[in-house]
Amino acid sequence: MSEEQKNMEAERSLSLEAQFEARIARDEKIEPKDWMPEKYRKTHIRQMSQHAHSEIVGMLPEGNWITRAPSLRRKVALLAKVQDEAGHGLYLYSACETLGITRDELYEQLHTGKAKYSSIFNYPTVTWADMGAIGWLVDGAAIINQVPLCNTSYGPYARAMIRVCKEESFHQRQGFEIMIKLAGGSPEQKEMAQDALNRWWWPSLMMLGPTDAESVHTEQSMKWKLKRKSNDDLRQQFIDQTVPQAELIGLTIPDADLKWNEERGSYDFGDINWDEFWQVVKGHGPCNKERMNARVGAWEGGEWVRDAAMAYAEKKESRKNKKVV
Amino acid sequence: MTKKNWPLWEVFVRSKNGLEHRHFGSLHAADEEMALENARDVYTRRSEGVSIWVVESKNITASNPENNGELFEPAQDKVYRHPTFYDLPDEVKHM
Ligand SMILES: [Fe+2]
Ligand SMILES: [Fe+2]
Numbered sequence: 001m002s003e004e005q006k007n008m009e010a011e012r013s014l015s016l017e018a019q020f021e022a023r024i025a026r027d028e029k030i031e032p033k034d035w036m037p038e039k040y041r042k043t044h045i046r047q048m049s050q051h052a053h054s055e056i057v058g059m060l061p062e063g064n065w066i067t068r069a070p071s072l073r074r075k076v077a078l079l080a081k082v083q084d085e086a087g088h089g090l091y092l093y094s095a096c097e098t099l100g101i102t103r104d105e106l107y108e109q110l111h112t113g114k115a116k117y118s119s120i121f122n123y124p125t126v127t128w129a130d131m132g133a134i135g136w137l138v139d140g141a142a143i144i145n146q147v148p149l150c151n152t153s154y155g156p157y158a159r160a161m162i163r164v165c166k167e168e169s170f171h172q173r174q175g176f177e178i179m180i181k182l183a184g185g186s187p188e189q190k191e192m193a194q195d196a197l198n199r200w201w202w203p204s205l206m207m208l209g210p211t212d213a214e215s216v217h218t219e220q221s222m223k224w225k226l227k228r229k230s231n232d233d234l235r236q237q238f239i240d241q242t243v244p245q246a247e248l249i250g251l252t253i254p255d256a257d258l259k260w261n262e263e264r265g266s267y268d269f270g271d272i273n274w275d276e277f278w279q280v281v282k283g284h285g286p287c288n289k290e291r292m293n294a295r296v297g298a299w300e301g302g303e304w305v306r307d308a309a310m311a312y313a314e315k316k317e318s319r320k321n322k323k324v325v
Numbered sequence: 326m327t328k329k330n331w332p333l334w335e336v337f338v339r340s341k342n343g344l345e346h347r348h349f350g351s352l353h354a355a356d357e358e359m360a361l362e363n364a365r366d367v368y369t370r371r372s373e374g375v376s377i378w379v380v381e382s383k384n385i386t387a388s389n390p391e392n393n394g395e396l397f398e399p400a401q402d403k404v405y406r407h408p409t410f411y412d413l414p415d416e417v418k419h420m
Contacts, residue, residue, distance in 0.1 A: 034390050083370070090367050094351040097333070103353060104330055160350070167371075306355075310329050313356035 013037075024224060029155040032098035040224065044154055045099050046115075047226055052092035053110045053117035059085045060294050061125040061287075062134060070128060077174045078131060084171065088164045095156035111296050119277065120207045122285030129182050129189075129196035135175015137197075137204040137242065143168045144238050145208065148228035176245065183249040190250070197246065198254040205269075206277040208235045214274075239267050333382040334360040336367075338374035346378050354379075 017037050023030070030036055059082050066082065069075035093103055109115035120138055125131070146168065149161040182193035209215060209231035221227040229237075239258075246253050257270035279285065331353040337346040349368045354360035360379040369377070388396060404410045413420060 031390070033387060080370075083366075087367050087370065090352060091350055094333075097351070102330070163350075306331065309355035309359065310331060313359075314329075316356065 021223070024153045028153075029158065030153050031155045039220075041099050043220070043224070043226070044157065045096060045101055047221075048092055048096040048099075048154075048157055049101075049106050049109065050116055050118075052089050052096060052106070053115055054121065055085050055089035055092060056110075057117045057121045057291055057295060058138075059089075060291055061121055061123070062131060064125050065128060065131050068128070069131075074131075074178070081135070081171050081174060084167045088167070091160040091163055092157075095154075095160040098156045107299065111292070111299065113283070113292070116281065118207060119280040119285060120203050122280050122288045122291060123199070123203055124287050127192050127196060129178070129192040130200070132175050132178030132182060132193065133196035133200040135171050135173075136179050136245070137175075137200050138207065139168055139171040139175060140242060141204050141207045141238050143172060144234050144241075149226070151225060151228070153225045179251070180249050183251055193249075194251055197251050201254050202272065202276075203280075205235055205238070205272055206274075208238060210274065210277070211272075236266055239269055243267055331355050334364075334379045335382050335385060336360075336364040337378040337380075338364075338368055339376040340374055342375060346376065349373075351382060357381075 016035055020030075020035065020037060020040075030040075062078060062082050062085075066075065066078055069078050093106060096106060097103060106115070110117070125134070143165065146161055146165055150158055150165055152158045152161065179193050179197075182189045184190075212218065212230045212232045215231055218227060218230065243253055243258065255270045257268065259268050261268045280288070283289075332355075333351055334354055334357075335351050336349045338349045339346045349364075352360065352363050352367055354363050357379060360381075361377060364377050364379055368374070400406075
């Protein structure tokens with residue numbers, strides 16, 4: 001390319017980019033075949049795949065309790081919830097594939113640890129009350145994160161999020177119902193519920209992401225509507241809505257510094273242990289290895305089934321073609 | 326032998342009789358039967374549909390947004406295709 005051509009090329013993409021940003025600012029949606037800056041494509045692949053991976057890995061801690069649910073009512077609800085999470089993963093993977101990456105590449109990134117998933121799923125689920133705490137707190141925090149994404153700029157992502165959000169509210173309710181029942185039960189049951197709250201509270205706050213001061217990409221993400229509120233604002237919203245729910249069922253939030261601030265109209269809360277958060281993100285959480293082993297094991301164990309289905313489909317197709325001839 | 330992955334399918338769902346099929350999303354499946362079954366599980370877990378179409382994505386031909394100008398702009402200056410283009414006396418009712 002000559003110098004002149006290069007300049008023309010650069011100018012062209014500059015004006016394309018300006019037009020592109022203007023479209024988003026006007027609240028227009030971007031669709032898969034539209035021109036987009038490479039950075040937009042990459043950022044979306046990263047965020048959407050991370051989101052999809054979280055849904056898929058998120059099935060593991062809860063799947064652990066399906067066979068041990070205390071009643072049929074609880075069992076069908078948990079089973080349906082976990083199946084929904086599989087669905088959420090699938091909506092998001094296919095939306096992500098519209099950006100020109102294959103499902104295999106996405107799985108590869110997850111399995112090799114190149115892609116991240118939400119660090120909350122690296123905590124263990126040790127009692128039945130954890131099913132209550134996860135639905136109530138983890139899905140509750142997820143909803144706060146996800147609702148603004150229904151208006152994000154990338155069409156396929158926004159449409160997937162609308163479906164996801166419609167399904168999430170049952171998840172949170174079934175979890176809270178478990179907590180209500182346990183908190184109102186025997187002293188042992190109440191203690192179990194309190195213990196689950198103690199263990200899931202802080203990781204749920206961390207799930208809303210690092211503090212604004214440490215959060216990269218925020219400004220660009222705001223422009224592209226991948227983010228509409230800062231992590232700290234979302235966290236405050238989560239705390240303000242959850243504290244009264246805990247009070248209602250007689251459980252105590254495990255934070256000695258938690259206090260209503262009349263002036264701000266919000267709760268003040270204690271320091272979050274960000275060292276723990278970064279340790280878990282880096283792979284040193286209690287269950288990182290276990291989760292990845294389960295995930296990779298399921299993928300590899302299912303390989304012969306995928307191959308057999310493909311071979312069968314091809315055989316059927318070739319039989320059909322023979323008949324035609 | 327190179328590995329063959331399950332192809333991609335586009336899923337269209339009619340949410341109730343009287344409405345058209347609408348694009349719901351996509352999924353991977355080995356063949357059309359499996360695509361239908363998976364579509365049922367992935368996209369209609371809450372009675373979202375009464376009929377499903379699946380079509381392998383590679384069989385869809387799509388227009389290119391770069392050609393939107395020549396494809397769609399000519400319609401913009403043909404205002405005479407709309408009823409509001411025509412002047413009628415105020416006395417005329419129901420037309
Ligand atoms: Fe989900
Ligand atoms: Fe959920």
